Amino acid sequence: MRFLCIYKPGTTESNTPPTPEEQAKMGKLIGDMAKAGVLLSAEGCLPSVFGSRVRLEPDGNFRVTDGPFPETHELIAGFCLLQVKTKAEAIEWTKRFVALVKDGESEVRQLHDAPAG
């Protein structure tokens, strides 16, 4: 089973990067996931000032809005893609991550298996 674990920080977005200690701990956890053979990918997002939103309206028009976006609690700061035997495992790994960053919300979403035929 694959899970996308999305991290959304709880506080206002800022351009201050994590402290060296925090980075080291996150790095170790990512490393632990890799050593456990469950990590498919891990990525960190830049602040939304470097991003955009695109909406396709029913009338067929696109509407593009550049960042930054104010509702920071919904913004994705990073994610990892895990391949695990159970959802409980995905949740446990995510808990360990959230315990490090000490703030915010993580979403654990199962990926569809690509259907055959």
Add this chain to the structure above:
Amino acid sequence: MVSETHRAIQGVWSIESARVIASLARIVRDVGLAEELAQDALLAALEQWPEQGIPDNPAAWLTAAAKHRAINLLRRGKMLERKHAELGYDLDSQNEPERLLARLQAELDDDVGDDLLRLIFTSCHPVLSTEARVALTLRLLGGLSTDEIARAFLVPESTIAQRIVRAKRTLAEKHVPYEVPRGEELEARLASVLEVIYLIFNEGYSATAGQDCMRPALSEEALRLGRVLAGICPQEPEVHGLVALMELNASRAAARVNAAGEPILLLEQDRGRWDQLLISRGLAALAHAEALDQPPGPYLLQGAITACHARARTPDTTDWARIAALYEQLGALLKSPVVELNRAVAVSMSEGPAAGLALVDALLPEPTLRHYHLLPAARAELLEKLGRFAEARTEFERAALMTQNARQRERLQQRARSCGRG
């Protein structure tokens, strides 16, 4: 309904059980005993964590709980005997109570990688039958239950239970030293480990009736074990080669069967269904293996062959010349007629059917290929391409008779008929 804490404990166990068993096995030097102590620790966790909460370092808690139990038993003058009394053996001299007690009480730093390595090598010890190695590995390293393993292999649960019990007993009776092999022995033992992992991987893909979801999970577990091993043994090119082979094979999982569950040949698969992430992981593993700059082994070569397919956007952009060269290298190592047949097919794709046919014809006397339907099938394809339709039809019919698979037989008979009209 499973409570949140129980679900959480399940998650923790999935992640930590192998490591806990491995730590304990280092101390007690018996995998069966280690597993039982670990199970005791899990029971303690199920009792205590709902109230106390899940500890910050669950692996350390579980290992400590298991050690304490062992220490308490020893102090009460009890030998650490296995629960299955019918095994009827005693722990060997390494495990005299005093020495064992000392090891249990020693506050040694865990070297998780080293511990896991010992566990993997022991589970895959060549003194055990292949079936036993597979079951023991899935149990101790995969954390799969007896029931899950049984379902995956379509055998009764009792069969697997017995297999595991016998395996543990064999390891004890043969006094298999609990250690990581060194020097020359390491190569052979590593090959044994890779063989087990690859076997589990392929088991997940074998087409059988009435499959349930445990089978793809087998392949995923094998791939995971391969990745774990690659992390512990980064200097071993064959480990990375096997991981590459598995990642790339897995990348095609969604494309390899149609809606009716029938297998689709690689060259006919919808490449839009190939998983790009697994392809890039596989290619990265292959690059890692090649960067170690050692003479290529069989897994690396097979990984490289499948990488040629992965890199081709469409079948006609496949680098067949490279594939043929890789099969030649593989053939030199494995001396297998099947490999040579695959090489012949690759040569026919890069140099034309006549060149391929010459190589296929050279395989006709091979006794091991006498009942191998892919030999006449390959010959038939090449004859057809050369316009020798009558001969092609004969070969397609021969191949159809040899195959056990009804759908394949039908396909081959259809090909035979279309030659007849040519």
Add this chain to the structure above:
Amino acid sequence: MKFLLTYQGDRSVPATPEKMAAIGRYGQEMAAKGVLLMTGGLVRPDHGTKLRYAGGEFTVTDGPFPETKELIDGFALVRCDSLQEAIALGKEFMSIAGDGDAEVLQVFDASEGGPPGASQR
């Protein structure tokens, strides 16, 4: 540069097999060009789980969630030369996948040195 594209389709539009096949073909084209690094469709809200950590405590909440507008249906990680290119990819994708909202966020790219793409604005 690398970008994370997340997509949420308008609920009323069903995912037909034809649409899924078209999305697959588009993905394959993008993969062949080296643009698509990974992608996935996400199981609908009933099966999601949220974890919140506050005041030293975890809260785990299983779906379904009332605020379904927050949950994405799919994601892709892409490699391209600018935010504008990534936006264009998002538009192409939505032309196939249907009405909805896409978000494009730049992702740390280890293969690039220097500061993130501020110059792209």
